[in-house]
Amino acid sequence: MEDKIATAEKKVLVEMVRLTQKRGMTGSEGDWKEFLNSRDPKFGASMSDPSKRPNDLLIAFLKTFDKEEDLMFLDKVFQCNEKRNFVKQVSQITPENESPEQKLVRLTLEHPQYPLEYSFPSYDKEWVVTKFSQKSKGPNSNLIYAIDCEMVLCEDGTENLVRVCMVDRDLQVKIDELVKPRKAIKDYRTDITGISPGDLDGVSCSLADVQKSITKFLSHGRTILVGHSLNNDLQALKLDHSRVIDTSFIFKYSNGSIYRRPSLSKLCKSVLGYDLRKEGAPHNCLDDAQAAMKLVLAKLESKADDGIAIVDEDTPQVGMEKLLLHRIPINVPSEALAKAIHGDFTIELKPPKKGQGGDIYSALAIFQNPKEALQAFEEVEGNAYEDSSGRPQKLIRFQHSGSIVSIYVRKMGQKDFMDNFSSKKRDLEVIENIVMSKKQKTANKMEIETISNSSRCCNHVEEVERLKQELKQKEDSNHCCDHLNEVESLKEELRRKDYELSILRKAITIVKKDSKKRKGKKRH
Numbered sequence: 001m002e003d004k005i006a007t008a009e010k011k012v013l014v015e016m017v018r019l020t021q022k023r024g025m026t027g028s029e030g031d032w033k034e035f036l037n038s039r040d041p042k043f044g045a046s047m048s049d050p051s052k053r054p055n056d057l058l059i060a061f062l063k064t065f066d067k068e069e070d071l072m073f074l075d076k077v078f079q080c081n082e083k084r085n086f087v088k089q090v091s092q093i094t095p096e097n098e099s100p101e102q103k104l105v106r107l108t109l110e111h112p113q114y115p116l117e118y119s120f121p122s123y124d125k126e127w128v129v130t131k132f133s134q135k136s137k138g139p140n141s142n143l144i145y146a147i148d149c150e151m152v153l154c155e156d157g158t159e160n161l162v163r164v165c166m167v168d169r170d171l172q173v174k175i176d177e178l179v180k181p182r183k184a185i186k187d188y189r190t191d192i193t194g195i196s197p198g199d200l201d202g203v204s205c206s207l208a209d210v211q212k213s214i215t216k217f218l219s220h221g222r223t224i225l226v227g228h229s230l231n232n233d234l235q236a237l238k239l240d241h242s243r244v245i246d247t248s249f250i251f252k253y254s255n256g257s258i259y260r261r262p263s264l265s266k267l268c269k270s271v272l273g274y275d276l277r278k279e280g281a282p283h284n285c286l287d288d289a290q291a292a293m294k295l296v297l298a299k300l301e302s303k304a305d306d307g308i309a310i311v312d313e314d315t316p317q318v319g320m321e322k323l324l325l326h327r328i329p330i331n332v333p334s335e336a337l338a339k340a341i342h343g344d345f346t347i348e349l350k351p352p353k354k355g356q357g358g359d360i361y362s363a364l365a366i367f368q369n370p371k372e373a374l375q376a377f378e379e380v381e382g383n384a385y386e387d388s389s390g391r392p393q394k395l396i397r398f399q400h401s402g403s404i405v406s407i408y409v410r411k412m413g414q415k416d417f418m419d420n421f422s423s424k425k426r427d428l429e430v431i432e433n434i435v436m437s438k439k440q441k442t443a444n445k446m447e448i449e450t451i452s453n454s455s456r457c458c459n460h461v462e463e464v465e466r467l468k469q470e471l472k473q474k475e476d477s478n479h480c481c482d483h484l485n486e487v488e489s490l491k492e493e494l495r496r497k498d499y500e501l502s503i504l505r506k507a508i509t510i511v512k513k514d515s516k517k518r519k520g521k522k523r524h
Contacts, residue, residue: 014051033045076122120235130221145167147292148289163177164177176285185197194283224244226292322367322373325408325410326363334363337363345376391410
């Protein structure tokens with residue numbers, strides 16, 4: 001066992017130390033934190049994250065365990081990691097021969113949450129760990145079965161398996177069994193499981209029976225198991241199997257997020273075009289297993305390398321028919337932006353933000369609907385990443401006038417609309433407060449008259465006041481989305497006034513500077 005520990009990779013050592021922490025295990029020098037305090041007086045347990053510690057320190061800690069049960073646990077952890085690594089290595093060694101099915105297995109294995117969600121306590125006695133056949137050179141089977149389970153809540157606070165369904169690639173039922181829980185049931189969760197107390201009368205099928213039935217289909221570990229958040233089902237089945245496709249991993253939301261996992265219902269509606277169940281209806285184990293299989297088959301037919309983008313229906317669609325093009329060089333005319341993105345859209349120039357450099361500007365590409373905007377964003381070459389506010393954007397380059405131009409394309413949404421709405425109100429309030437301030441008007445009357453005709457300025461202020469009042473009336477409504485047409489017309493009026501406003505801002509800035517200089521001279 002010591003030889004295995006000494007040659008283990010860093011990530012394996014880190015996982016082992018973390019698992020000993022979770023289990024509260026102690027070696028001859030105590031637990032992990034006690035070990036650090038004794039071995040490293042300088043930092044001690046203040047830096048207890050195993051990933052930030054060197055390999056030799058992790059190895060030294062793991063070698064302090066000498067009890068037989070502890071050594072069995074550590075050996076089981078090694079087995080699980082070797083199994084996962086075997087699948088990964090086969091994918092990496094023969095990518096050109098990788099089947100579409102194996103590609104989805106790889107996408108699941110490479111997901112950032114896989115190590116966390118699929119690290120099972122399979123060292124426990126009741127767990128079954130599938131092993132690859134020694135005769136097989138690799139996991140080359142494309143046999144697929146989809147599985148789904150229902151669990152009840154037991155009196156000790158744990159969950160127990162109560163039903164399991166398995167279907168094949170043709171959606172034919174291979175297993176549909178009610179399972180007798182091993183503990184006293186506290187809550188059948190009938191609204192979720194669809195199981196009532198009377199349904200289990202006479203049921204004798206045990207967890208071990210189900211494990212035996214399932215492993216007959218797994219072909220020495222080479223068969224692929226499919227499911228949505230499959231880790232929960234494997235946990236209930238106490239089954240550790242490496243070749244898995246998790247549909248919550250291979251599909252993603254339209255914002256590119258991979259950490260927020262879409263629900264099975266949303267995937268069915270977005271990808272398959274049907275409602276998985278009526279509102280308020282209980283889950284059906286068989287329906288869910290078949291839905292997971294349909295999703296994988298749809299993914300295989302699309303031959304896509306990454307997840308299909310789906311729209312989060314819980315997110316308001318206001319403003320999502322637009323894409324923001326920003327950091328555009330001033331020497332690039334708006335007509336040239338058609339080279340940047342595909343689709344049928346119109347360009348709307350955005351007024352410069354306060355403090356924004358005069359050598360760049362921004363614009364909105366306005367499409368007919370959110371779907372067209374999303375498609376245009378997806379077709380832009382390059383990887384999406386989040387800006388400082390967490391919105392997805394891409395950096396794109398295109399040729400203009402013999403040189404390469406770089407701009408950013410970013411998605412829009414409800415937050416952008418509200419931010420834009422609020423910022424225009426703030427701009428109006430700031431300008432009005434500056435212009436209408438009695439002290440400012442008195443002190444700077446002569447200077448303002450030299451820059452702008454007084455009657456024009458007064459007319460402008462009155463116009464600003466009128467627009468401000470109209471905006472306030474819209475704000476009083478709790479349903480801003482109902483007034484989008486009115487707001488858009490106001491925005492058009494504001495845009496026409498933007499030139500006059502920019503002149504006025506410059507005038508006020510000059511006046512304020514001169515006023516400060518005069519005040520400074522008076523003090524001296």
